[in-house]
Amino acid sequence: MNFPNEQILYRVTQGDEAAFSMLYTHFRSPALKFCTTLLKDEEEAENVTQDVFAKIWDRRIQIKPEHSFQAYLFVSLRNQIFDQFKKFEKDQQLRQQYVDRMTILHDEDGEDKEARIKFLMGAVELLSERRKQILKLNIEEGKSYKEIASFMNISTNTVKNQLIKAKEILRRQSRLAIS
Numbered sequence: 001m002n003f004p005n006e007q008i009l010y011r012v013t014q015g016d017e018a019a020f021s022m023l024y025t026h027f028r029s030p031a032l033k034f035c036t037t038l039l040k041d042e043e044e045a046e047n048v049t050q051d052v053f054a055k056i057w058d059r060r061i062q063i064k065p066e067h068s069f070q071a072y073l074f075v076s077l078r079n080q081i082f083d084q085f086k087k088f089e090k091d092q093q094l095r096q097q098y099v100d101r102m103t104i105l106h107d108e109d110g111e112d113k114e115a116r117i118k119f120l121m122g123a124v125e126l127l128s129e130r131r132k133q134i135l136k137l138n139i140e141e142g143k144s145y146k147e148i149a150s151f152m153n154i155s156t157n158t159v160k161n162q163l164i165k166a167k168e169i170l171r172r173q174s175r176l177a178i179s
Helices: 006-013 017-039 042-058 069-107 110-125 129-139 145-152 156-178
Strands: none
Touching (some): 006 017, 017 042, 017 069, 042 069, 042 145, 042 156, 069 129, 069 156, 110 156, 129 145, 145 156
């Protein structure tokens, strides 16, 4: 008998948490290995694995017991990882845009430059303490998401989310100041 059989998958679609726990227990280790191979980061692999299993539970009624759950799981893991790669690339682009803007500010004339720097510093000061600290660690000190997460004892996903929100706020403030 192959695991999982249709009966277990059917039970999962009906909301049977024990059956889902059996699936999770059986597939967790191979899922982690797969994710770690692609991400090269065990903590991030754990986060992706947890996220995908949570999504599978949330969408359990879409599971087709007659199809391969393993194929469904690994396609879901791969897609989640690719989405993270896209987000990471976008974060890197946003960081570069921020650095570029700071360079432009550096190259501008006296009063205009000073006014923009004051505005930007004021906008940063309006951020919550946590966002401000994460932004400064990332931008000023060049720390990675993982280093910041370790330093602040939070998850790398929290670091990413807080940086994205901080940069969105600063971008919005910047647009308001220009118009």
